[in-house]
Amino acid sequence: MKHFFLFAAALASFTTNAQDFKGVAVYKSMTTMKDAVITVSGSSDPAMDAKLKEAFSKPIENEYILYFDKTASVYEEQAKLNAPKSGGAMSSASFGIGKKYKNLKDKATLEEMDMYGKEFLITDSLKAYDWKLESETKKIGNYNCYKATYTIKAKPPTEEEKKEMENKKVNILGDFLRKDIVVTAWYTPEIPVSHGPGDYWGLPGLILELNAASTTLLCTKVTLNPKEKIEIKTPKKGTKVTMKEFTDIMNKKAEEMQELYRPAPGSTKVTTTTITIGG
Structure with missing residues (x-):
């Protein structure tokens, strides 16, 4: 009950004070699989297996910045903290993600994406999250946060996806992406805007x-109402497509790449190498 009243108070604060807020938040991102069990099967090259395991075990660090006002935000990546060291099997020069714009009032998103040198501007509806509010709290910097x-x-x-996985030369992650994922967020009502990093x-x-x-x-730094003027501008770069259209384009490109690397008739059948990551 206490948590309910805190939530109600936060909502009241949100509606009355959000209009006063503009800000910039800096986020540090770290992706690591050091605690995961990484196995490679179907390969006959132990040296390559060792290199794959090493590549997947290296942490990947990035820095992002979120510009926001009461109803809109722009989220974009900053220069990588350890660009020369990170990446390996976990990065690709074939895809590049630019600015991500969210408009809470219109329930819409715009995202810049570069695929094999061609720029796209992807339009989509804002995804709704069925958040479960917890009673646990903690401090992040000077802010009181709720879980x-x-x-x-x-x-x-699907059966079609299973066949595609069997035909691929390298199947990365195995069943890792086929498990439920619990997303945990820590938010502060002291900054009464409904924004967050990435899609959230x-x-x-x-x-x-x-x-x-x-x-x-x-979040490593928050600046509220900075002296420098903040303008939340919608991205403009790239050919405008819907998310469905972009997915179709990606699938077509994937098929083209499969054909490109398909073994010639009469050649030895390609052995499937599976990299399974689990905990």
Whole structure:
């Protein structure tokens, strides 16, 4: 009951004070699989197996910045903290993600994406999150934060997806993405805007920390109402497509790449190498 009244008070504060807020939040992202069990099967090259395991065990660090006002935000990546050391099997020059714009009033998103050198501007509706508000609290910097969780339900692969996985030369992650993922967010009503890093939003306060699977996003700096003028501009770069259209384009490109690397008739059948990550 106490938590309910705190939530109600936060909502009241949100509606009355959000209009006073503009700000900039900096997030540090770390993706690590050091505690995961990484196995490689179907390969006959022990040296390559060792390199794959080493590549997947290295942490990947990035820094992002979130510009926000009461109803809109822009989220974009900053220069990587350890660009020369990170990456390996976990990064790709084929795809690049630019600015992500969220408009809470219109329930819409715009995201810049570069795929094989071609720029796209993806339009989509804002995803709704069924957050479960918890009673646990903690301090992040000078802010009192509350815990909220959301479960991403795993979907079993379709028969068509199973066949595609069997035909691929390298199957990365195995069943790792077929498990439920509990997303944990820590938000502060002291910054009464409903924004957060990446795709996440919908809590009665700015999300300062977020944990999802092997990735943690932690806010390292918040500047409210800075002297420099903040303009939340919608991204403009790229060919405008819907999320469905972009997915179709990606699938078509994946098929083209499969054909490109398909063994010639009469050649030895390609052995499937599976990298399974679990905990």
